Amino acid sequence: MAVIAEPITKPVSRFHFLLDRRDVLEMVLVAPAILYVLLLVGLPLLLSIYYSVSAYTIYNPTWRFVGLANFEQILQNPTFIQTLVNTFIFTFGSQLLGLVLGKFGAFLLLRPFPGRKFVRALIILPFAVPVALATIAWRWMFDSLYSVITWTLIAMGIVERADAPNWLGDPHLAMLCVIIINAWRFFPFAIVIFLAGITAVPQDVIDAATIDGAGFWRRNYQIILPMILPIVVIGLIFGIVFTFTDLSIVFLLTQGGPVGSTSVLGFEGFQTGIVSGDVSHGAAISLFMLPVLLVVVVLMLRFIRRREI
Amino acid sequence: MAAVLTRNIVKTFGGEVPAVNGISLAVPDGEFMVLLGPSGCGKTTFLRIICGLEKQTSGDLLIGGNNVNEMPPRARGVAMMFQSYGLYPHYTVRKNISFPLRTQRVPRAEIESKVEWASQLLGIGHLLDRRPRQLSGGERQRVALARALVREPTALLLDEPLSNLDAKLRTSARQEIKQFQQRVGLTTIYVTHDQVEAMGMGDRIAVIDKGKIRQVGTPIEIYNDPADLFVATFVGAPPMNIVAQNGGGYLGFRPENFLPKAMIGDDSAAEFSFRVDRSEYLGSERIVYGVMEGFDSRQPITAKLPGAHVAEESIRTGEWHPFAVKKSSLRRFDTSGNRINSH
Secondary structure, eight states: OOOOOOOOOSOOOTTTTGGGSHHHHHHHHHHHHHHHHIIIIIHHHHHHHHHHTBOOOSSSOOOOBOTTHHHHHHHHOHHHHHHHHHHHHHHHHHHHHHHHHHHHHHHHHHSOOTTHHHHHHHTTHHHHSOHHHHHHHHHHHTOTTTOHHHHHHHHTTSSOSTTOOOTTTSHHHHHHHHHHHHHHHHHHHHHHHHHHHHHHSOHHHHHHHHHTTOOHHHIIIIIIHHHHHHHHHHHHHHHHHHHHTOOHHHHHHTTTOSTTTTOOHHHHHHIIIIISOOHHHHHHHHHTHHHHHHHHHHHHHHHHHHHOO | OOOEEEEEEEEOOSSSSOSEEEEEEEEOTTOEEEEEOOTTSSHHHHHHHHHTSSOOSEEEEEETTEEOTTOOHHHHOEEEEOTTTTOOTTSOHHHHHHHHHHHTTOOHHHHHHHHHHHHHHHTOGGGTTSOGGGSOHHHHHHHHHHHHHTTOOSEEEEESTTTTSOHHHHHHHHHHHHHHHHHHTOOEEEEESOHHHHHHHOSEEEEEETTEEEEEEOHHHHHHSOSBHHHHHHSSSSOOEEEEOTTSSEEEEOGGGOEEHHHHOOTTSEEEEEEEEEEEEOSSEEEEEEEETTOBOSSOEEEEEESSSOOGGGSOTTSEEEEEEOGGGOEEEOTTSBEEOOO
16 A cells, blocks of 8 residues: 555654744744834834924934923914915815726726727826826926916917916915825826726626616716725725825925925925924924824724725 | 517627527516526526617517617616626615615605515515615515515516525525516516426526527427427426437437336337436436437436336346337427427
8 A cells, every 4th residue: 555644753843843833823924014013113103202292303412301392382383284284185185186086087997998908007107107207297287487288278278378377386276286296196096996896896786776777877876886985985095194194296396385385294394303403393293193194094994884885 | 567579689799699699579468488598598688688788789679569679778667686686785675675766756755655565565574774785695585576576667577586595495485486476467577597497487488599589388388399409408307318210300208208118008109128227216206317229319318217116127227128108208300400290
């Protein structure tokens, strides 16, 4: 008879099969990720919390504890309140625009047409282009003299050369520009989310709604949208978290101007803490993001759990 | 409620082979019509054309005497129940059932009374506030049926509604649907690949293969007088035995009519010599497989014998036994497979 397997007869150390044990293997595999989070997220977070309650500046690196004095000073500063408001407008404005564009895009890309695969690949580009490159391109499009957008509007006879919009010079228009660029960066992500959601809705359900007398709009807003809402909300959480903490577009496009009208928390924290060297106030400004984001995330996750189907 | 009439419906999906290749079918008011065929034969496509989810390439469709070729699904007034039911997972049962009424802007009081009526009818009144995922397969099926009925459709279309149920539930659901259809008297078109469902439920059966109707008839006609070899071998389990005849054409007989000669007791019966290869005892019956002397056959010849009353020596395996078929049970087919009428 053929021998299929022979038990190991010689005595082995108790550590010999250590990695065959599930609990040990799990720990070994998950350890790098935990270490990474602790060292590169946890530690800086603790550090910034400590900075925010100290009087630390790069000119006077002291660890002197000052309590909540930094926070009080920030809150008394009217430009900071403006920054906080800007951050909300920037975040929710660009998310809303991105979602609307994403839904339209997803619907267009659902229908079969020649070259659809190519367009689907192409649509990811705004998401993939380095933000610096994209923002510089947009900066030229919004330039006061060379703006191709203004040129087009004039050519179409919509505006006069004399009162052409000064995109980045007007406080409201500048905010609009920042929002447009961020929505442009976000909408491919929204398209992917919507496409994934819509294609996961069973065809039977959509057919049943059609037979039951639902037209295009009712099918979309009473059947498909509620069914894909959980996945859309997850996408939205990501979008909000990334946008709320973002400073790259503002930094590259407007530097927070004109007169602070596009300044956002991330940018303000960077300016105060790194550029001006006032680390403690910079840390305090950045920490304002924490409770806001926490509330947003908790509310949304709760909403999903309630909607779970 | 209305009659459904199709005239020469053709549907092609771009390829050369049409999915539906000229189906003309008349379903009178209140009839339970079953479309029976193997998977991919075009029966579901045909059903989707009737309800308007697909548009036919050519041909006419009349519901209640009106040509509905150009009407969207919601204007046709038909209801459809899907294989996986297509319930709306984010709605409660109540809102699922009332959805077809809400799309038609029926007044709220009327919606409530109709939902009440439909849920009583199907015995799901206690489930109204649950969501579909909290229901069992059988309950989901009833909710889907209630949703289909609530707006009193012109015709009810069912696309393999029992295939998601387990075998035991399927038997009782079959009874329920049939009884229910008789009570309401609704014109019903039922698609299935399961011949037991077709035989048990249909007033008439349309056997479909490769996009064409092979035969329309009552279950008895379909079973006893199949129009061609396809129907003969598709309906019946085990299927009809088909053997090539020497003079061309084919001879067919049902396994239950192929018995040991001693059990027939009719001298005019056609006699065959049958070698038993294998025998399966199934309690109520015994299925015997083997070959017939002097005949070519693609499949083994089967005989279905009453389980208890067979003499052991007449089915001993490996031996030749005299078997016979009554002349009235023999069916003849020509070389192209069509039935030759002997009477």
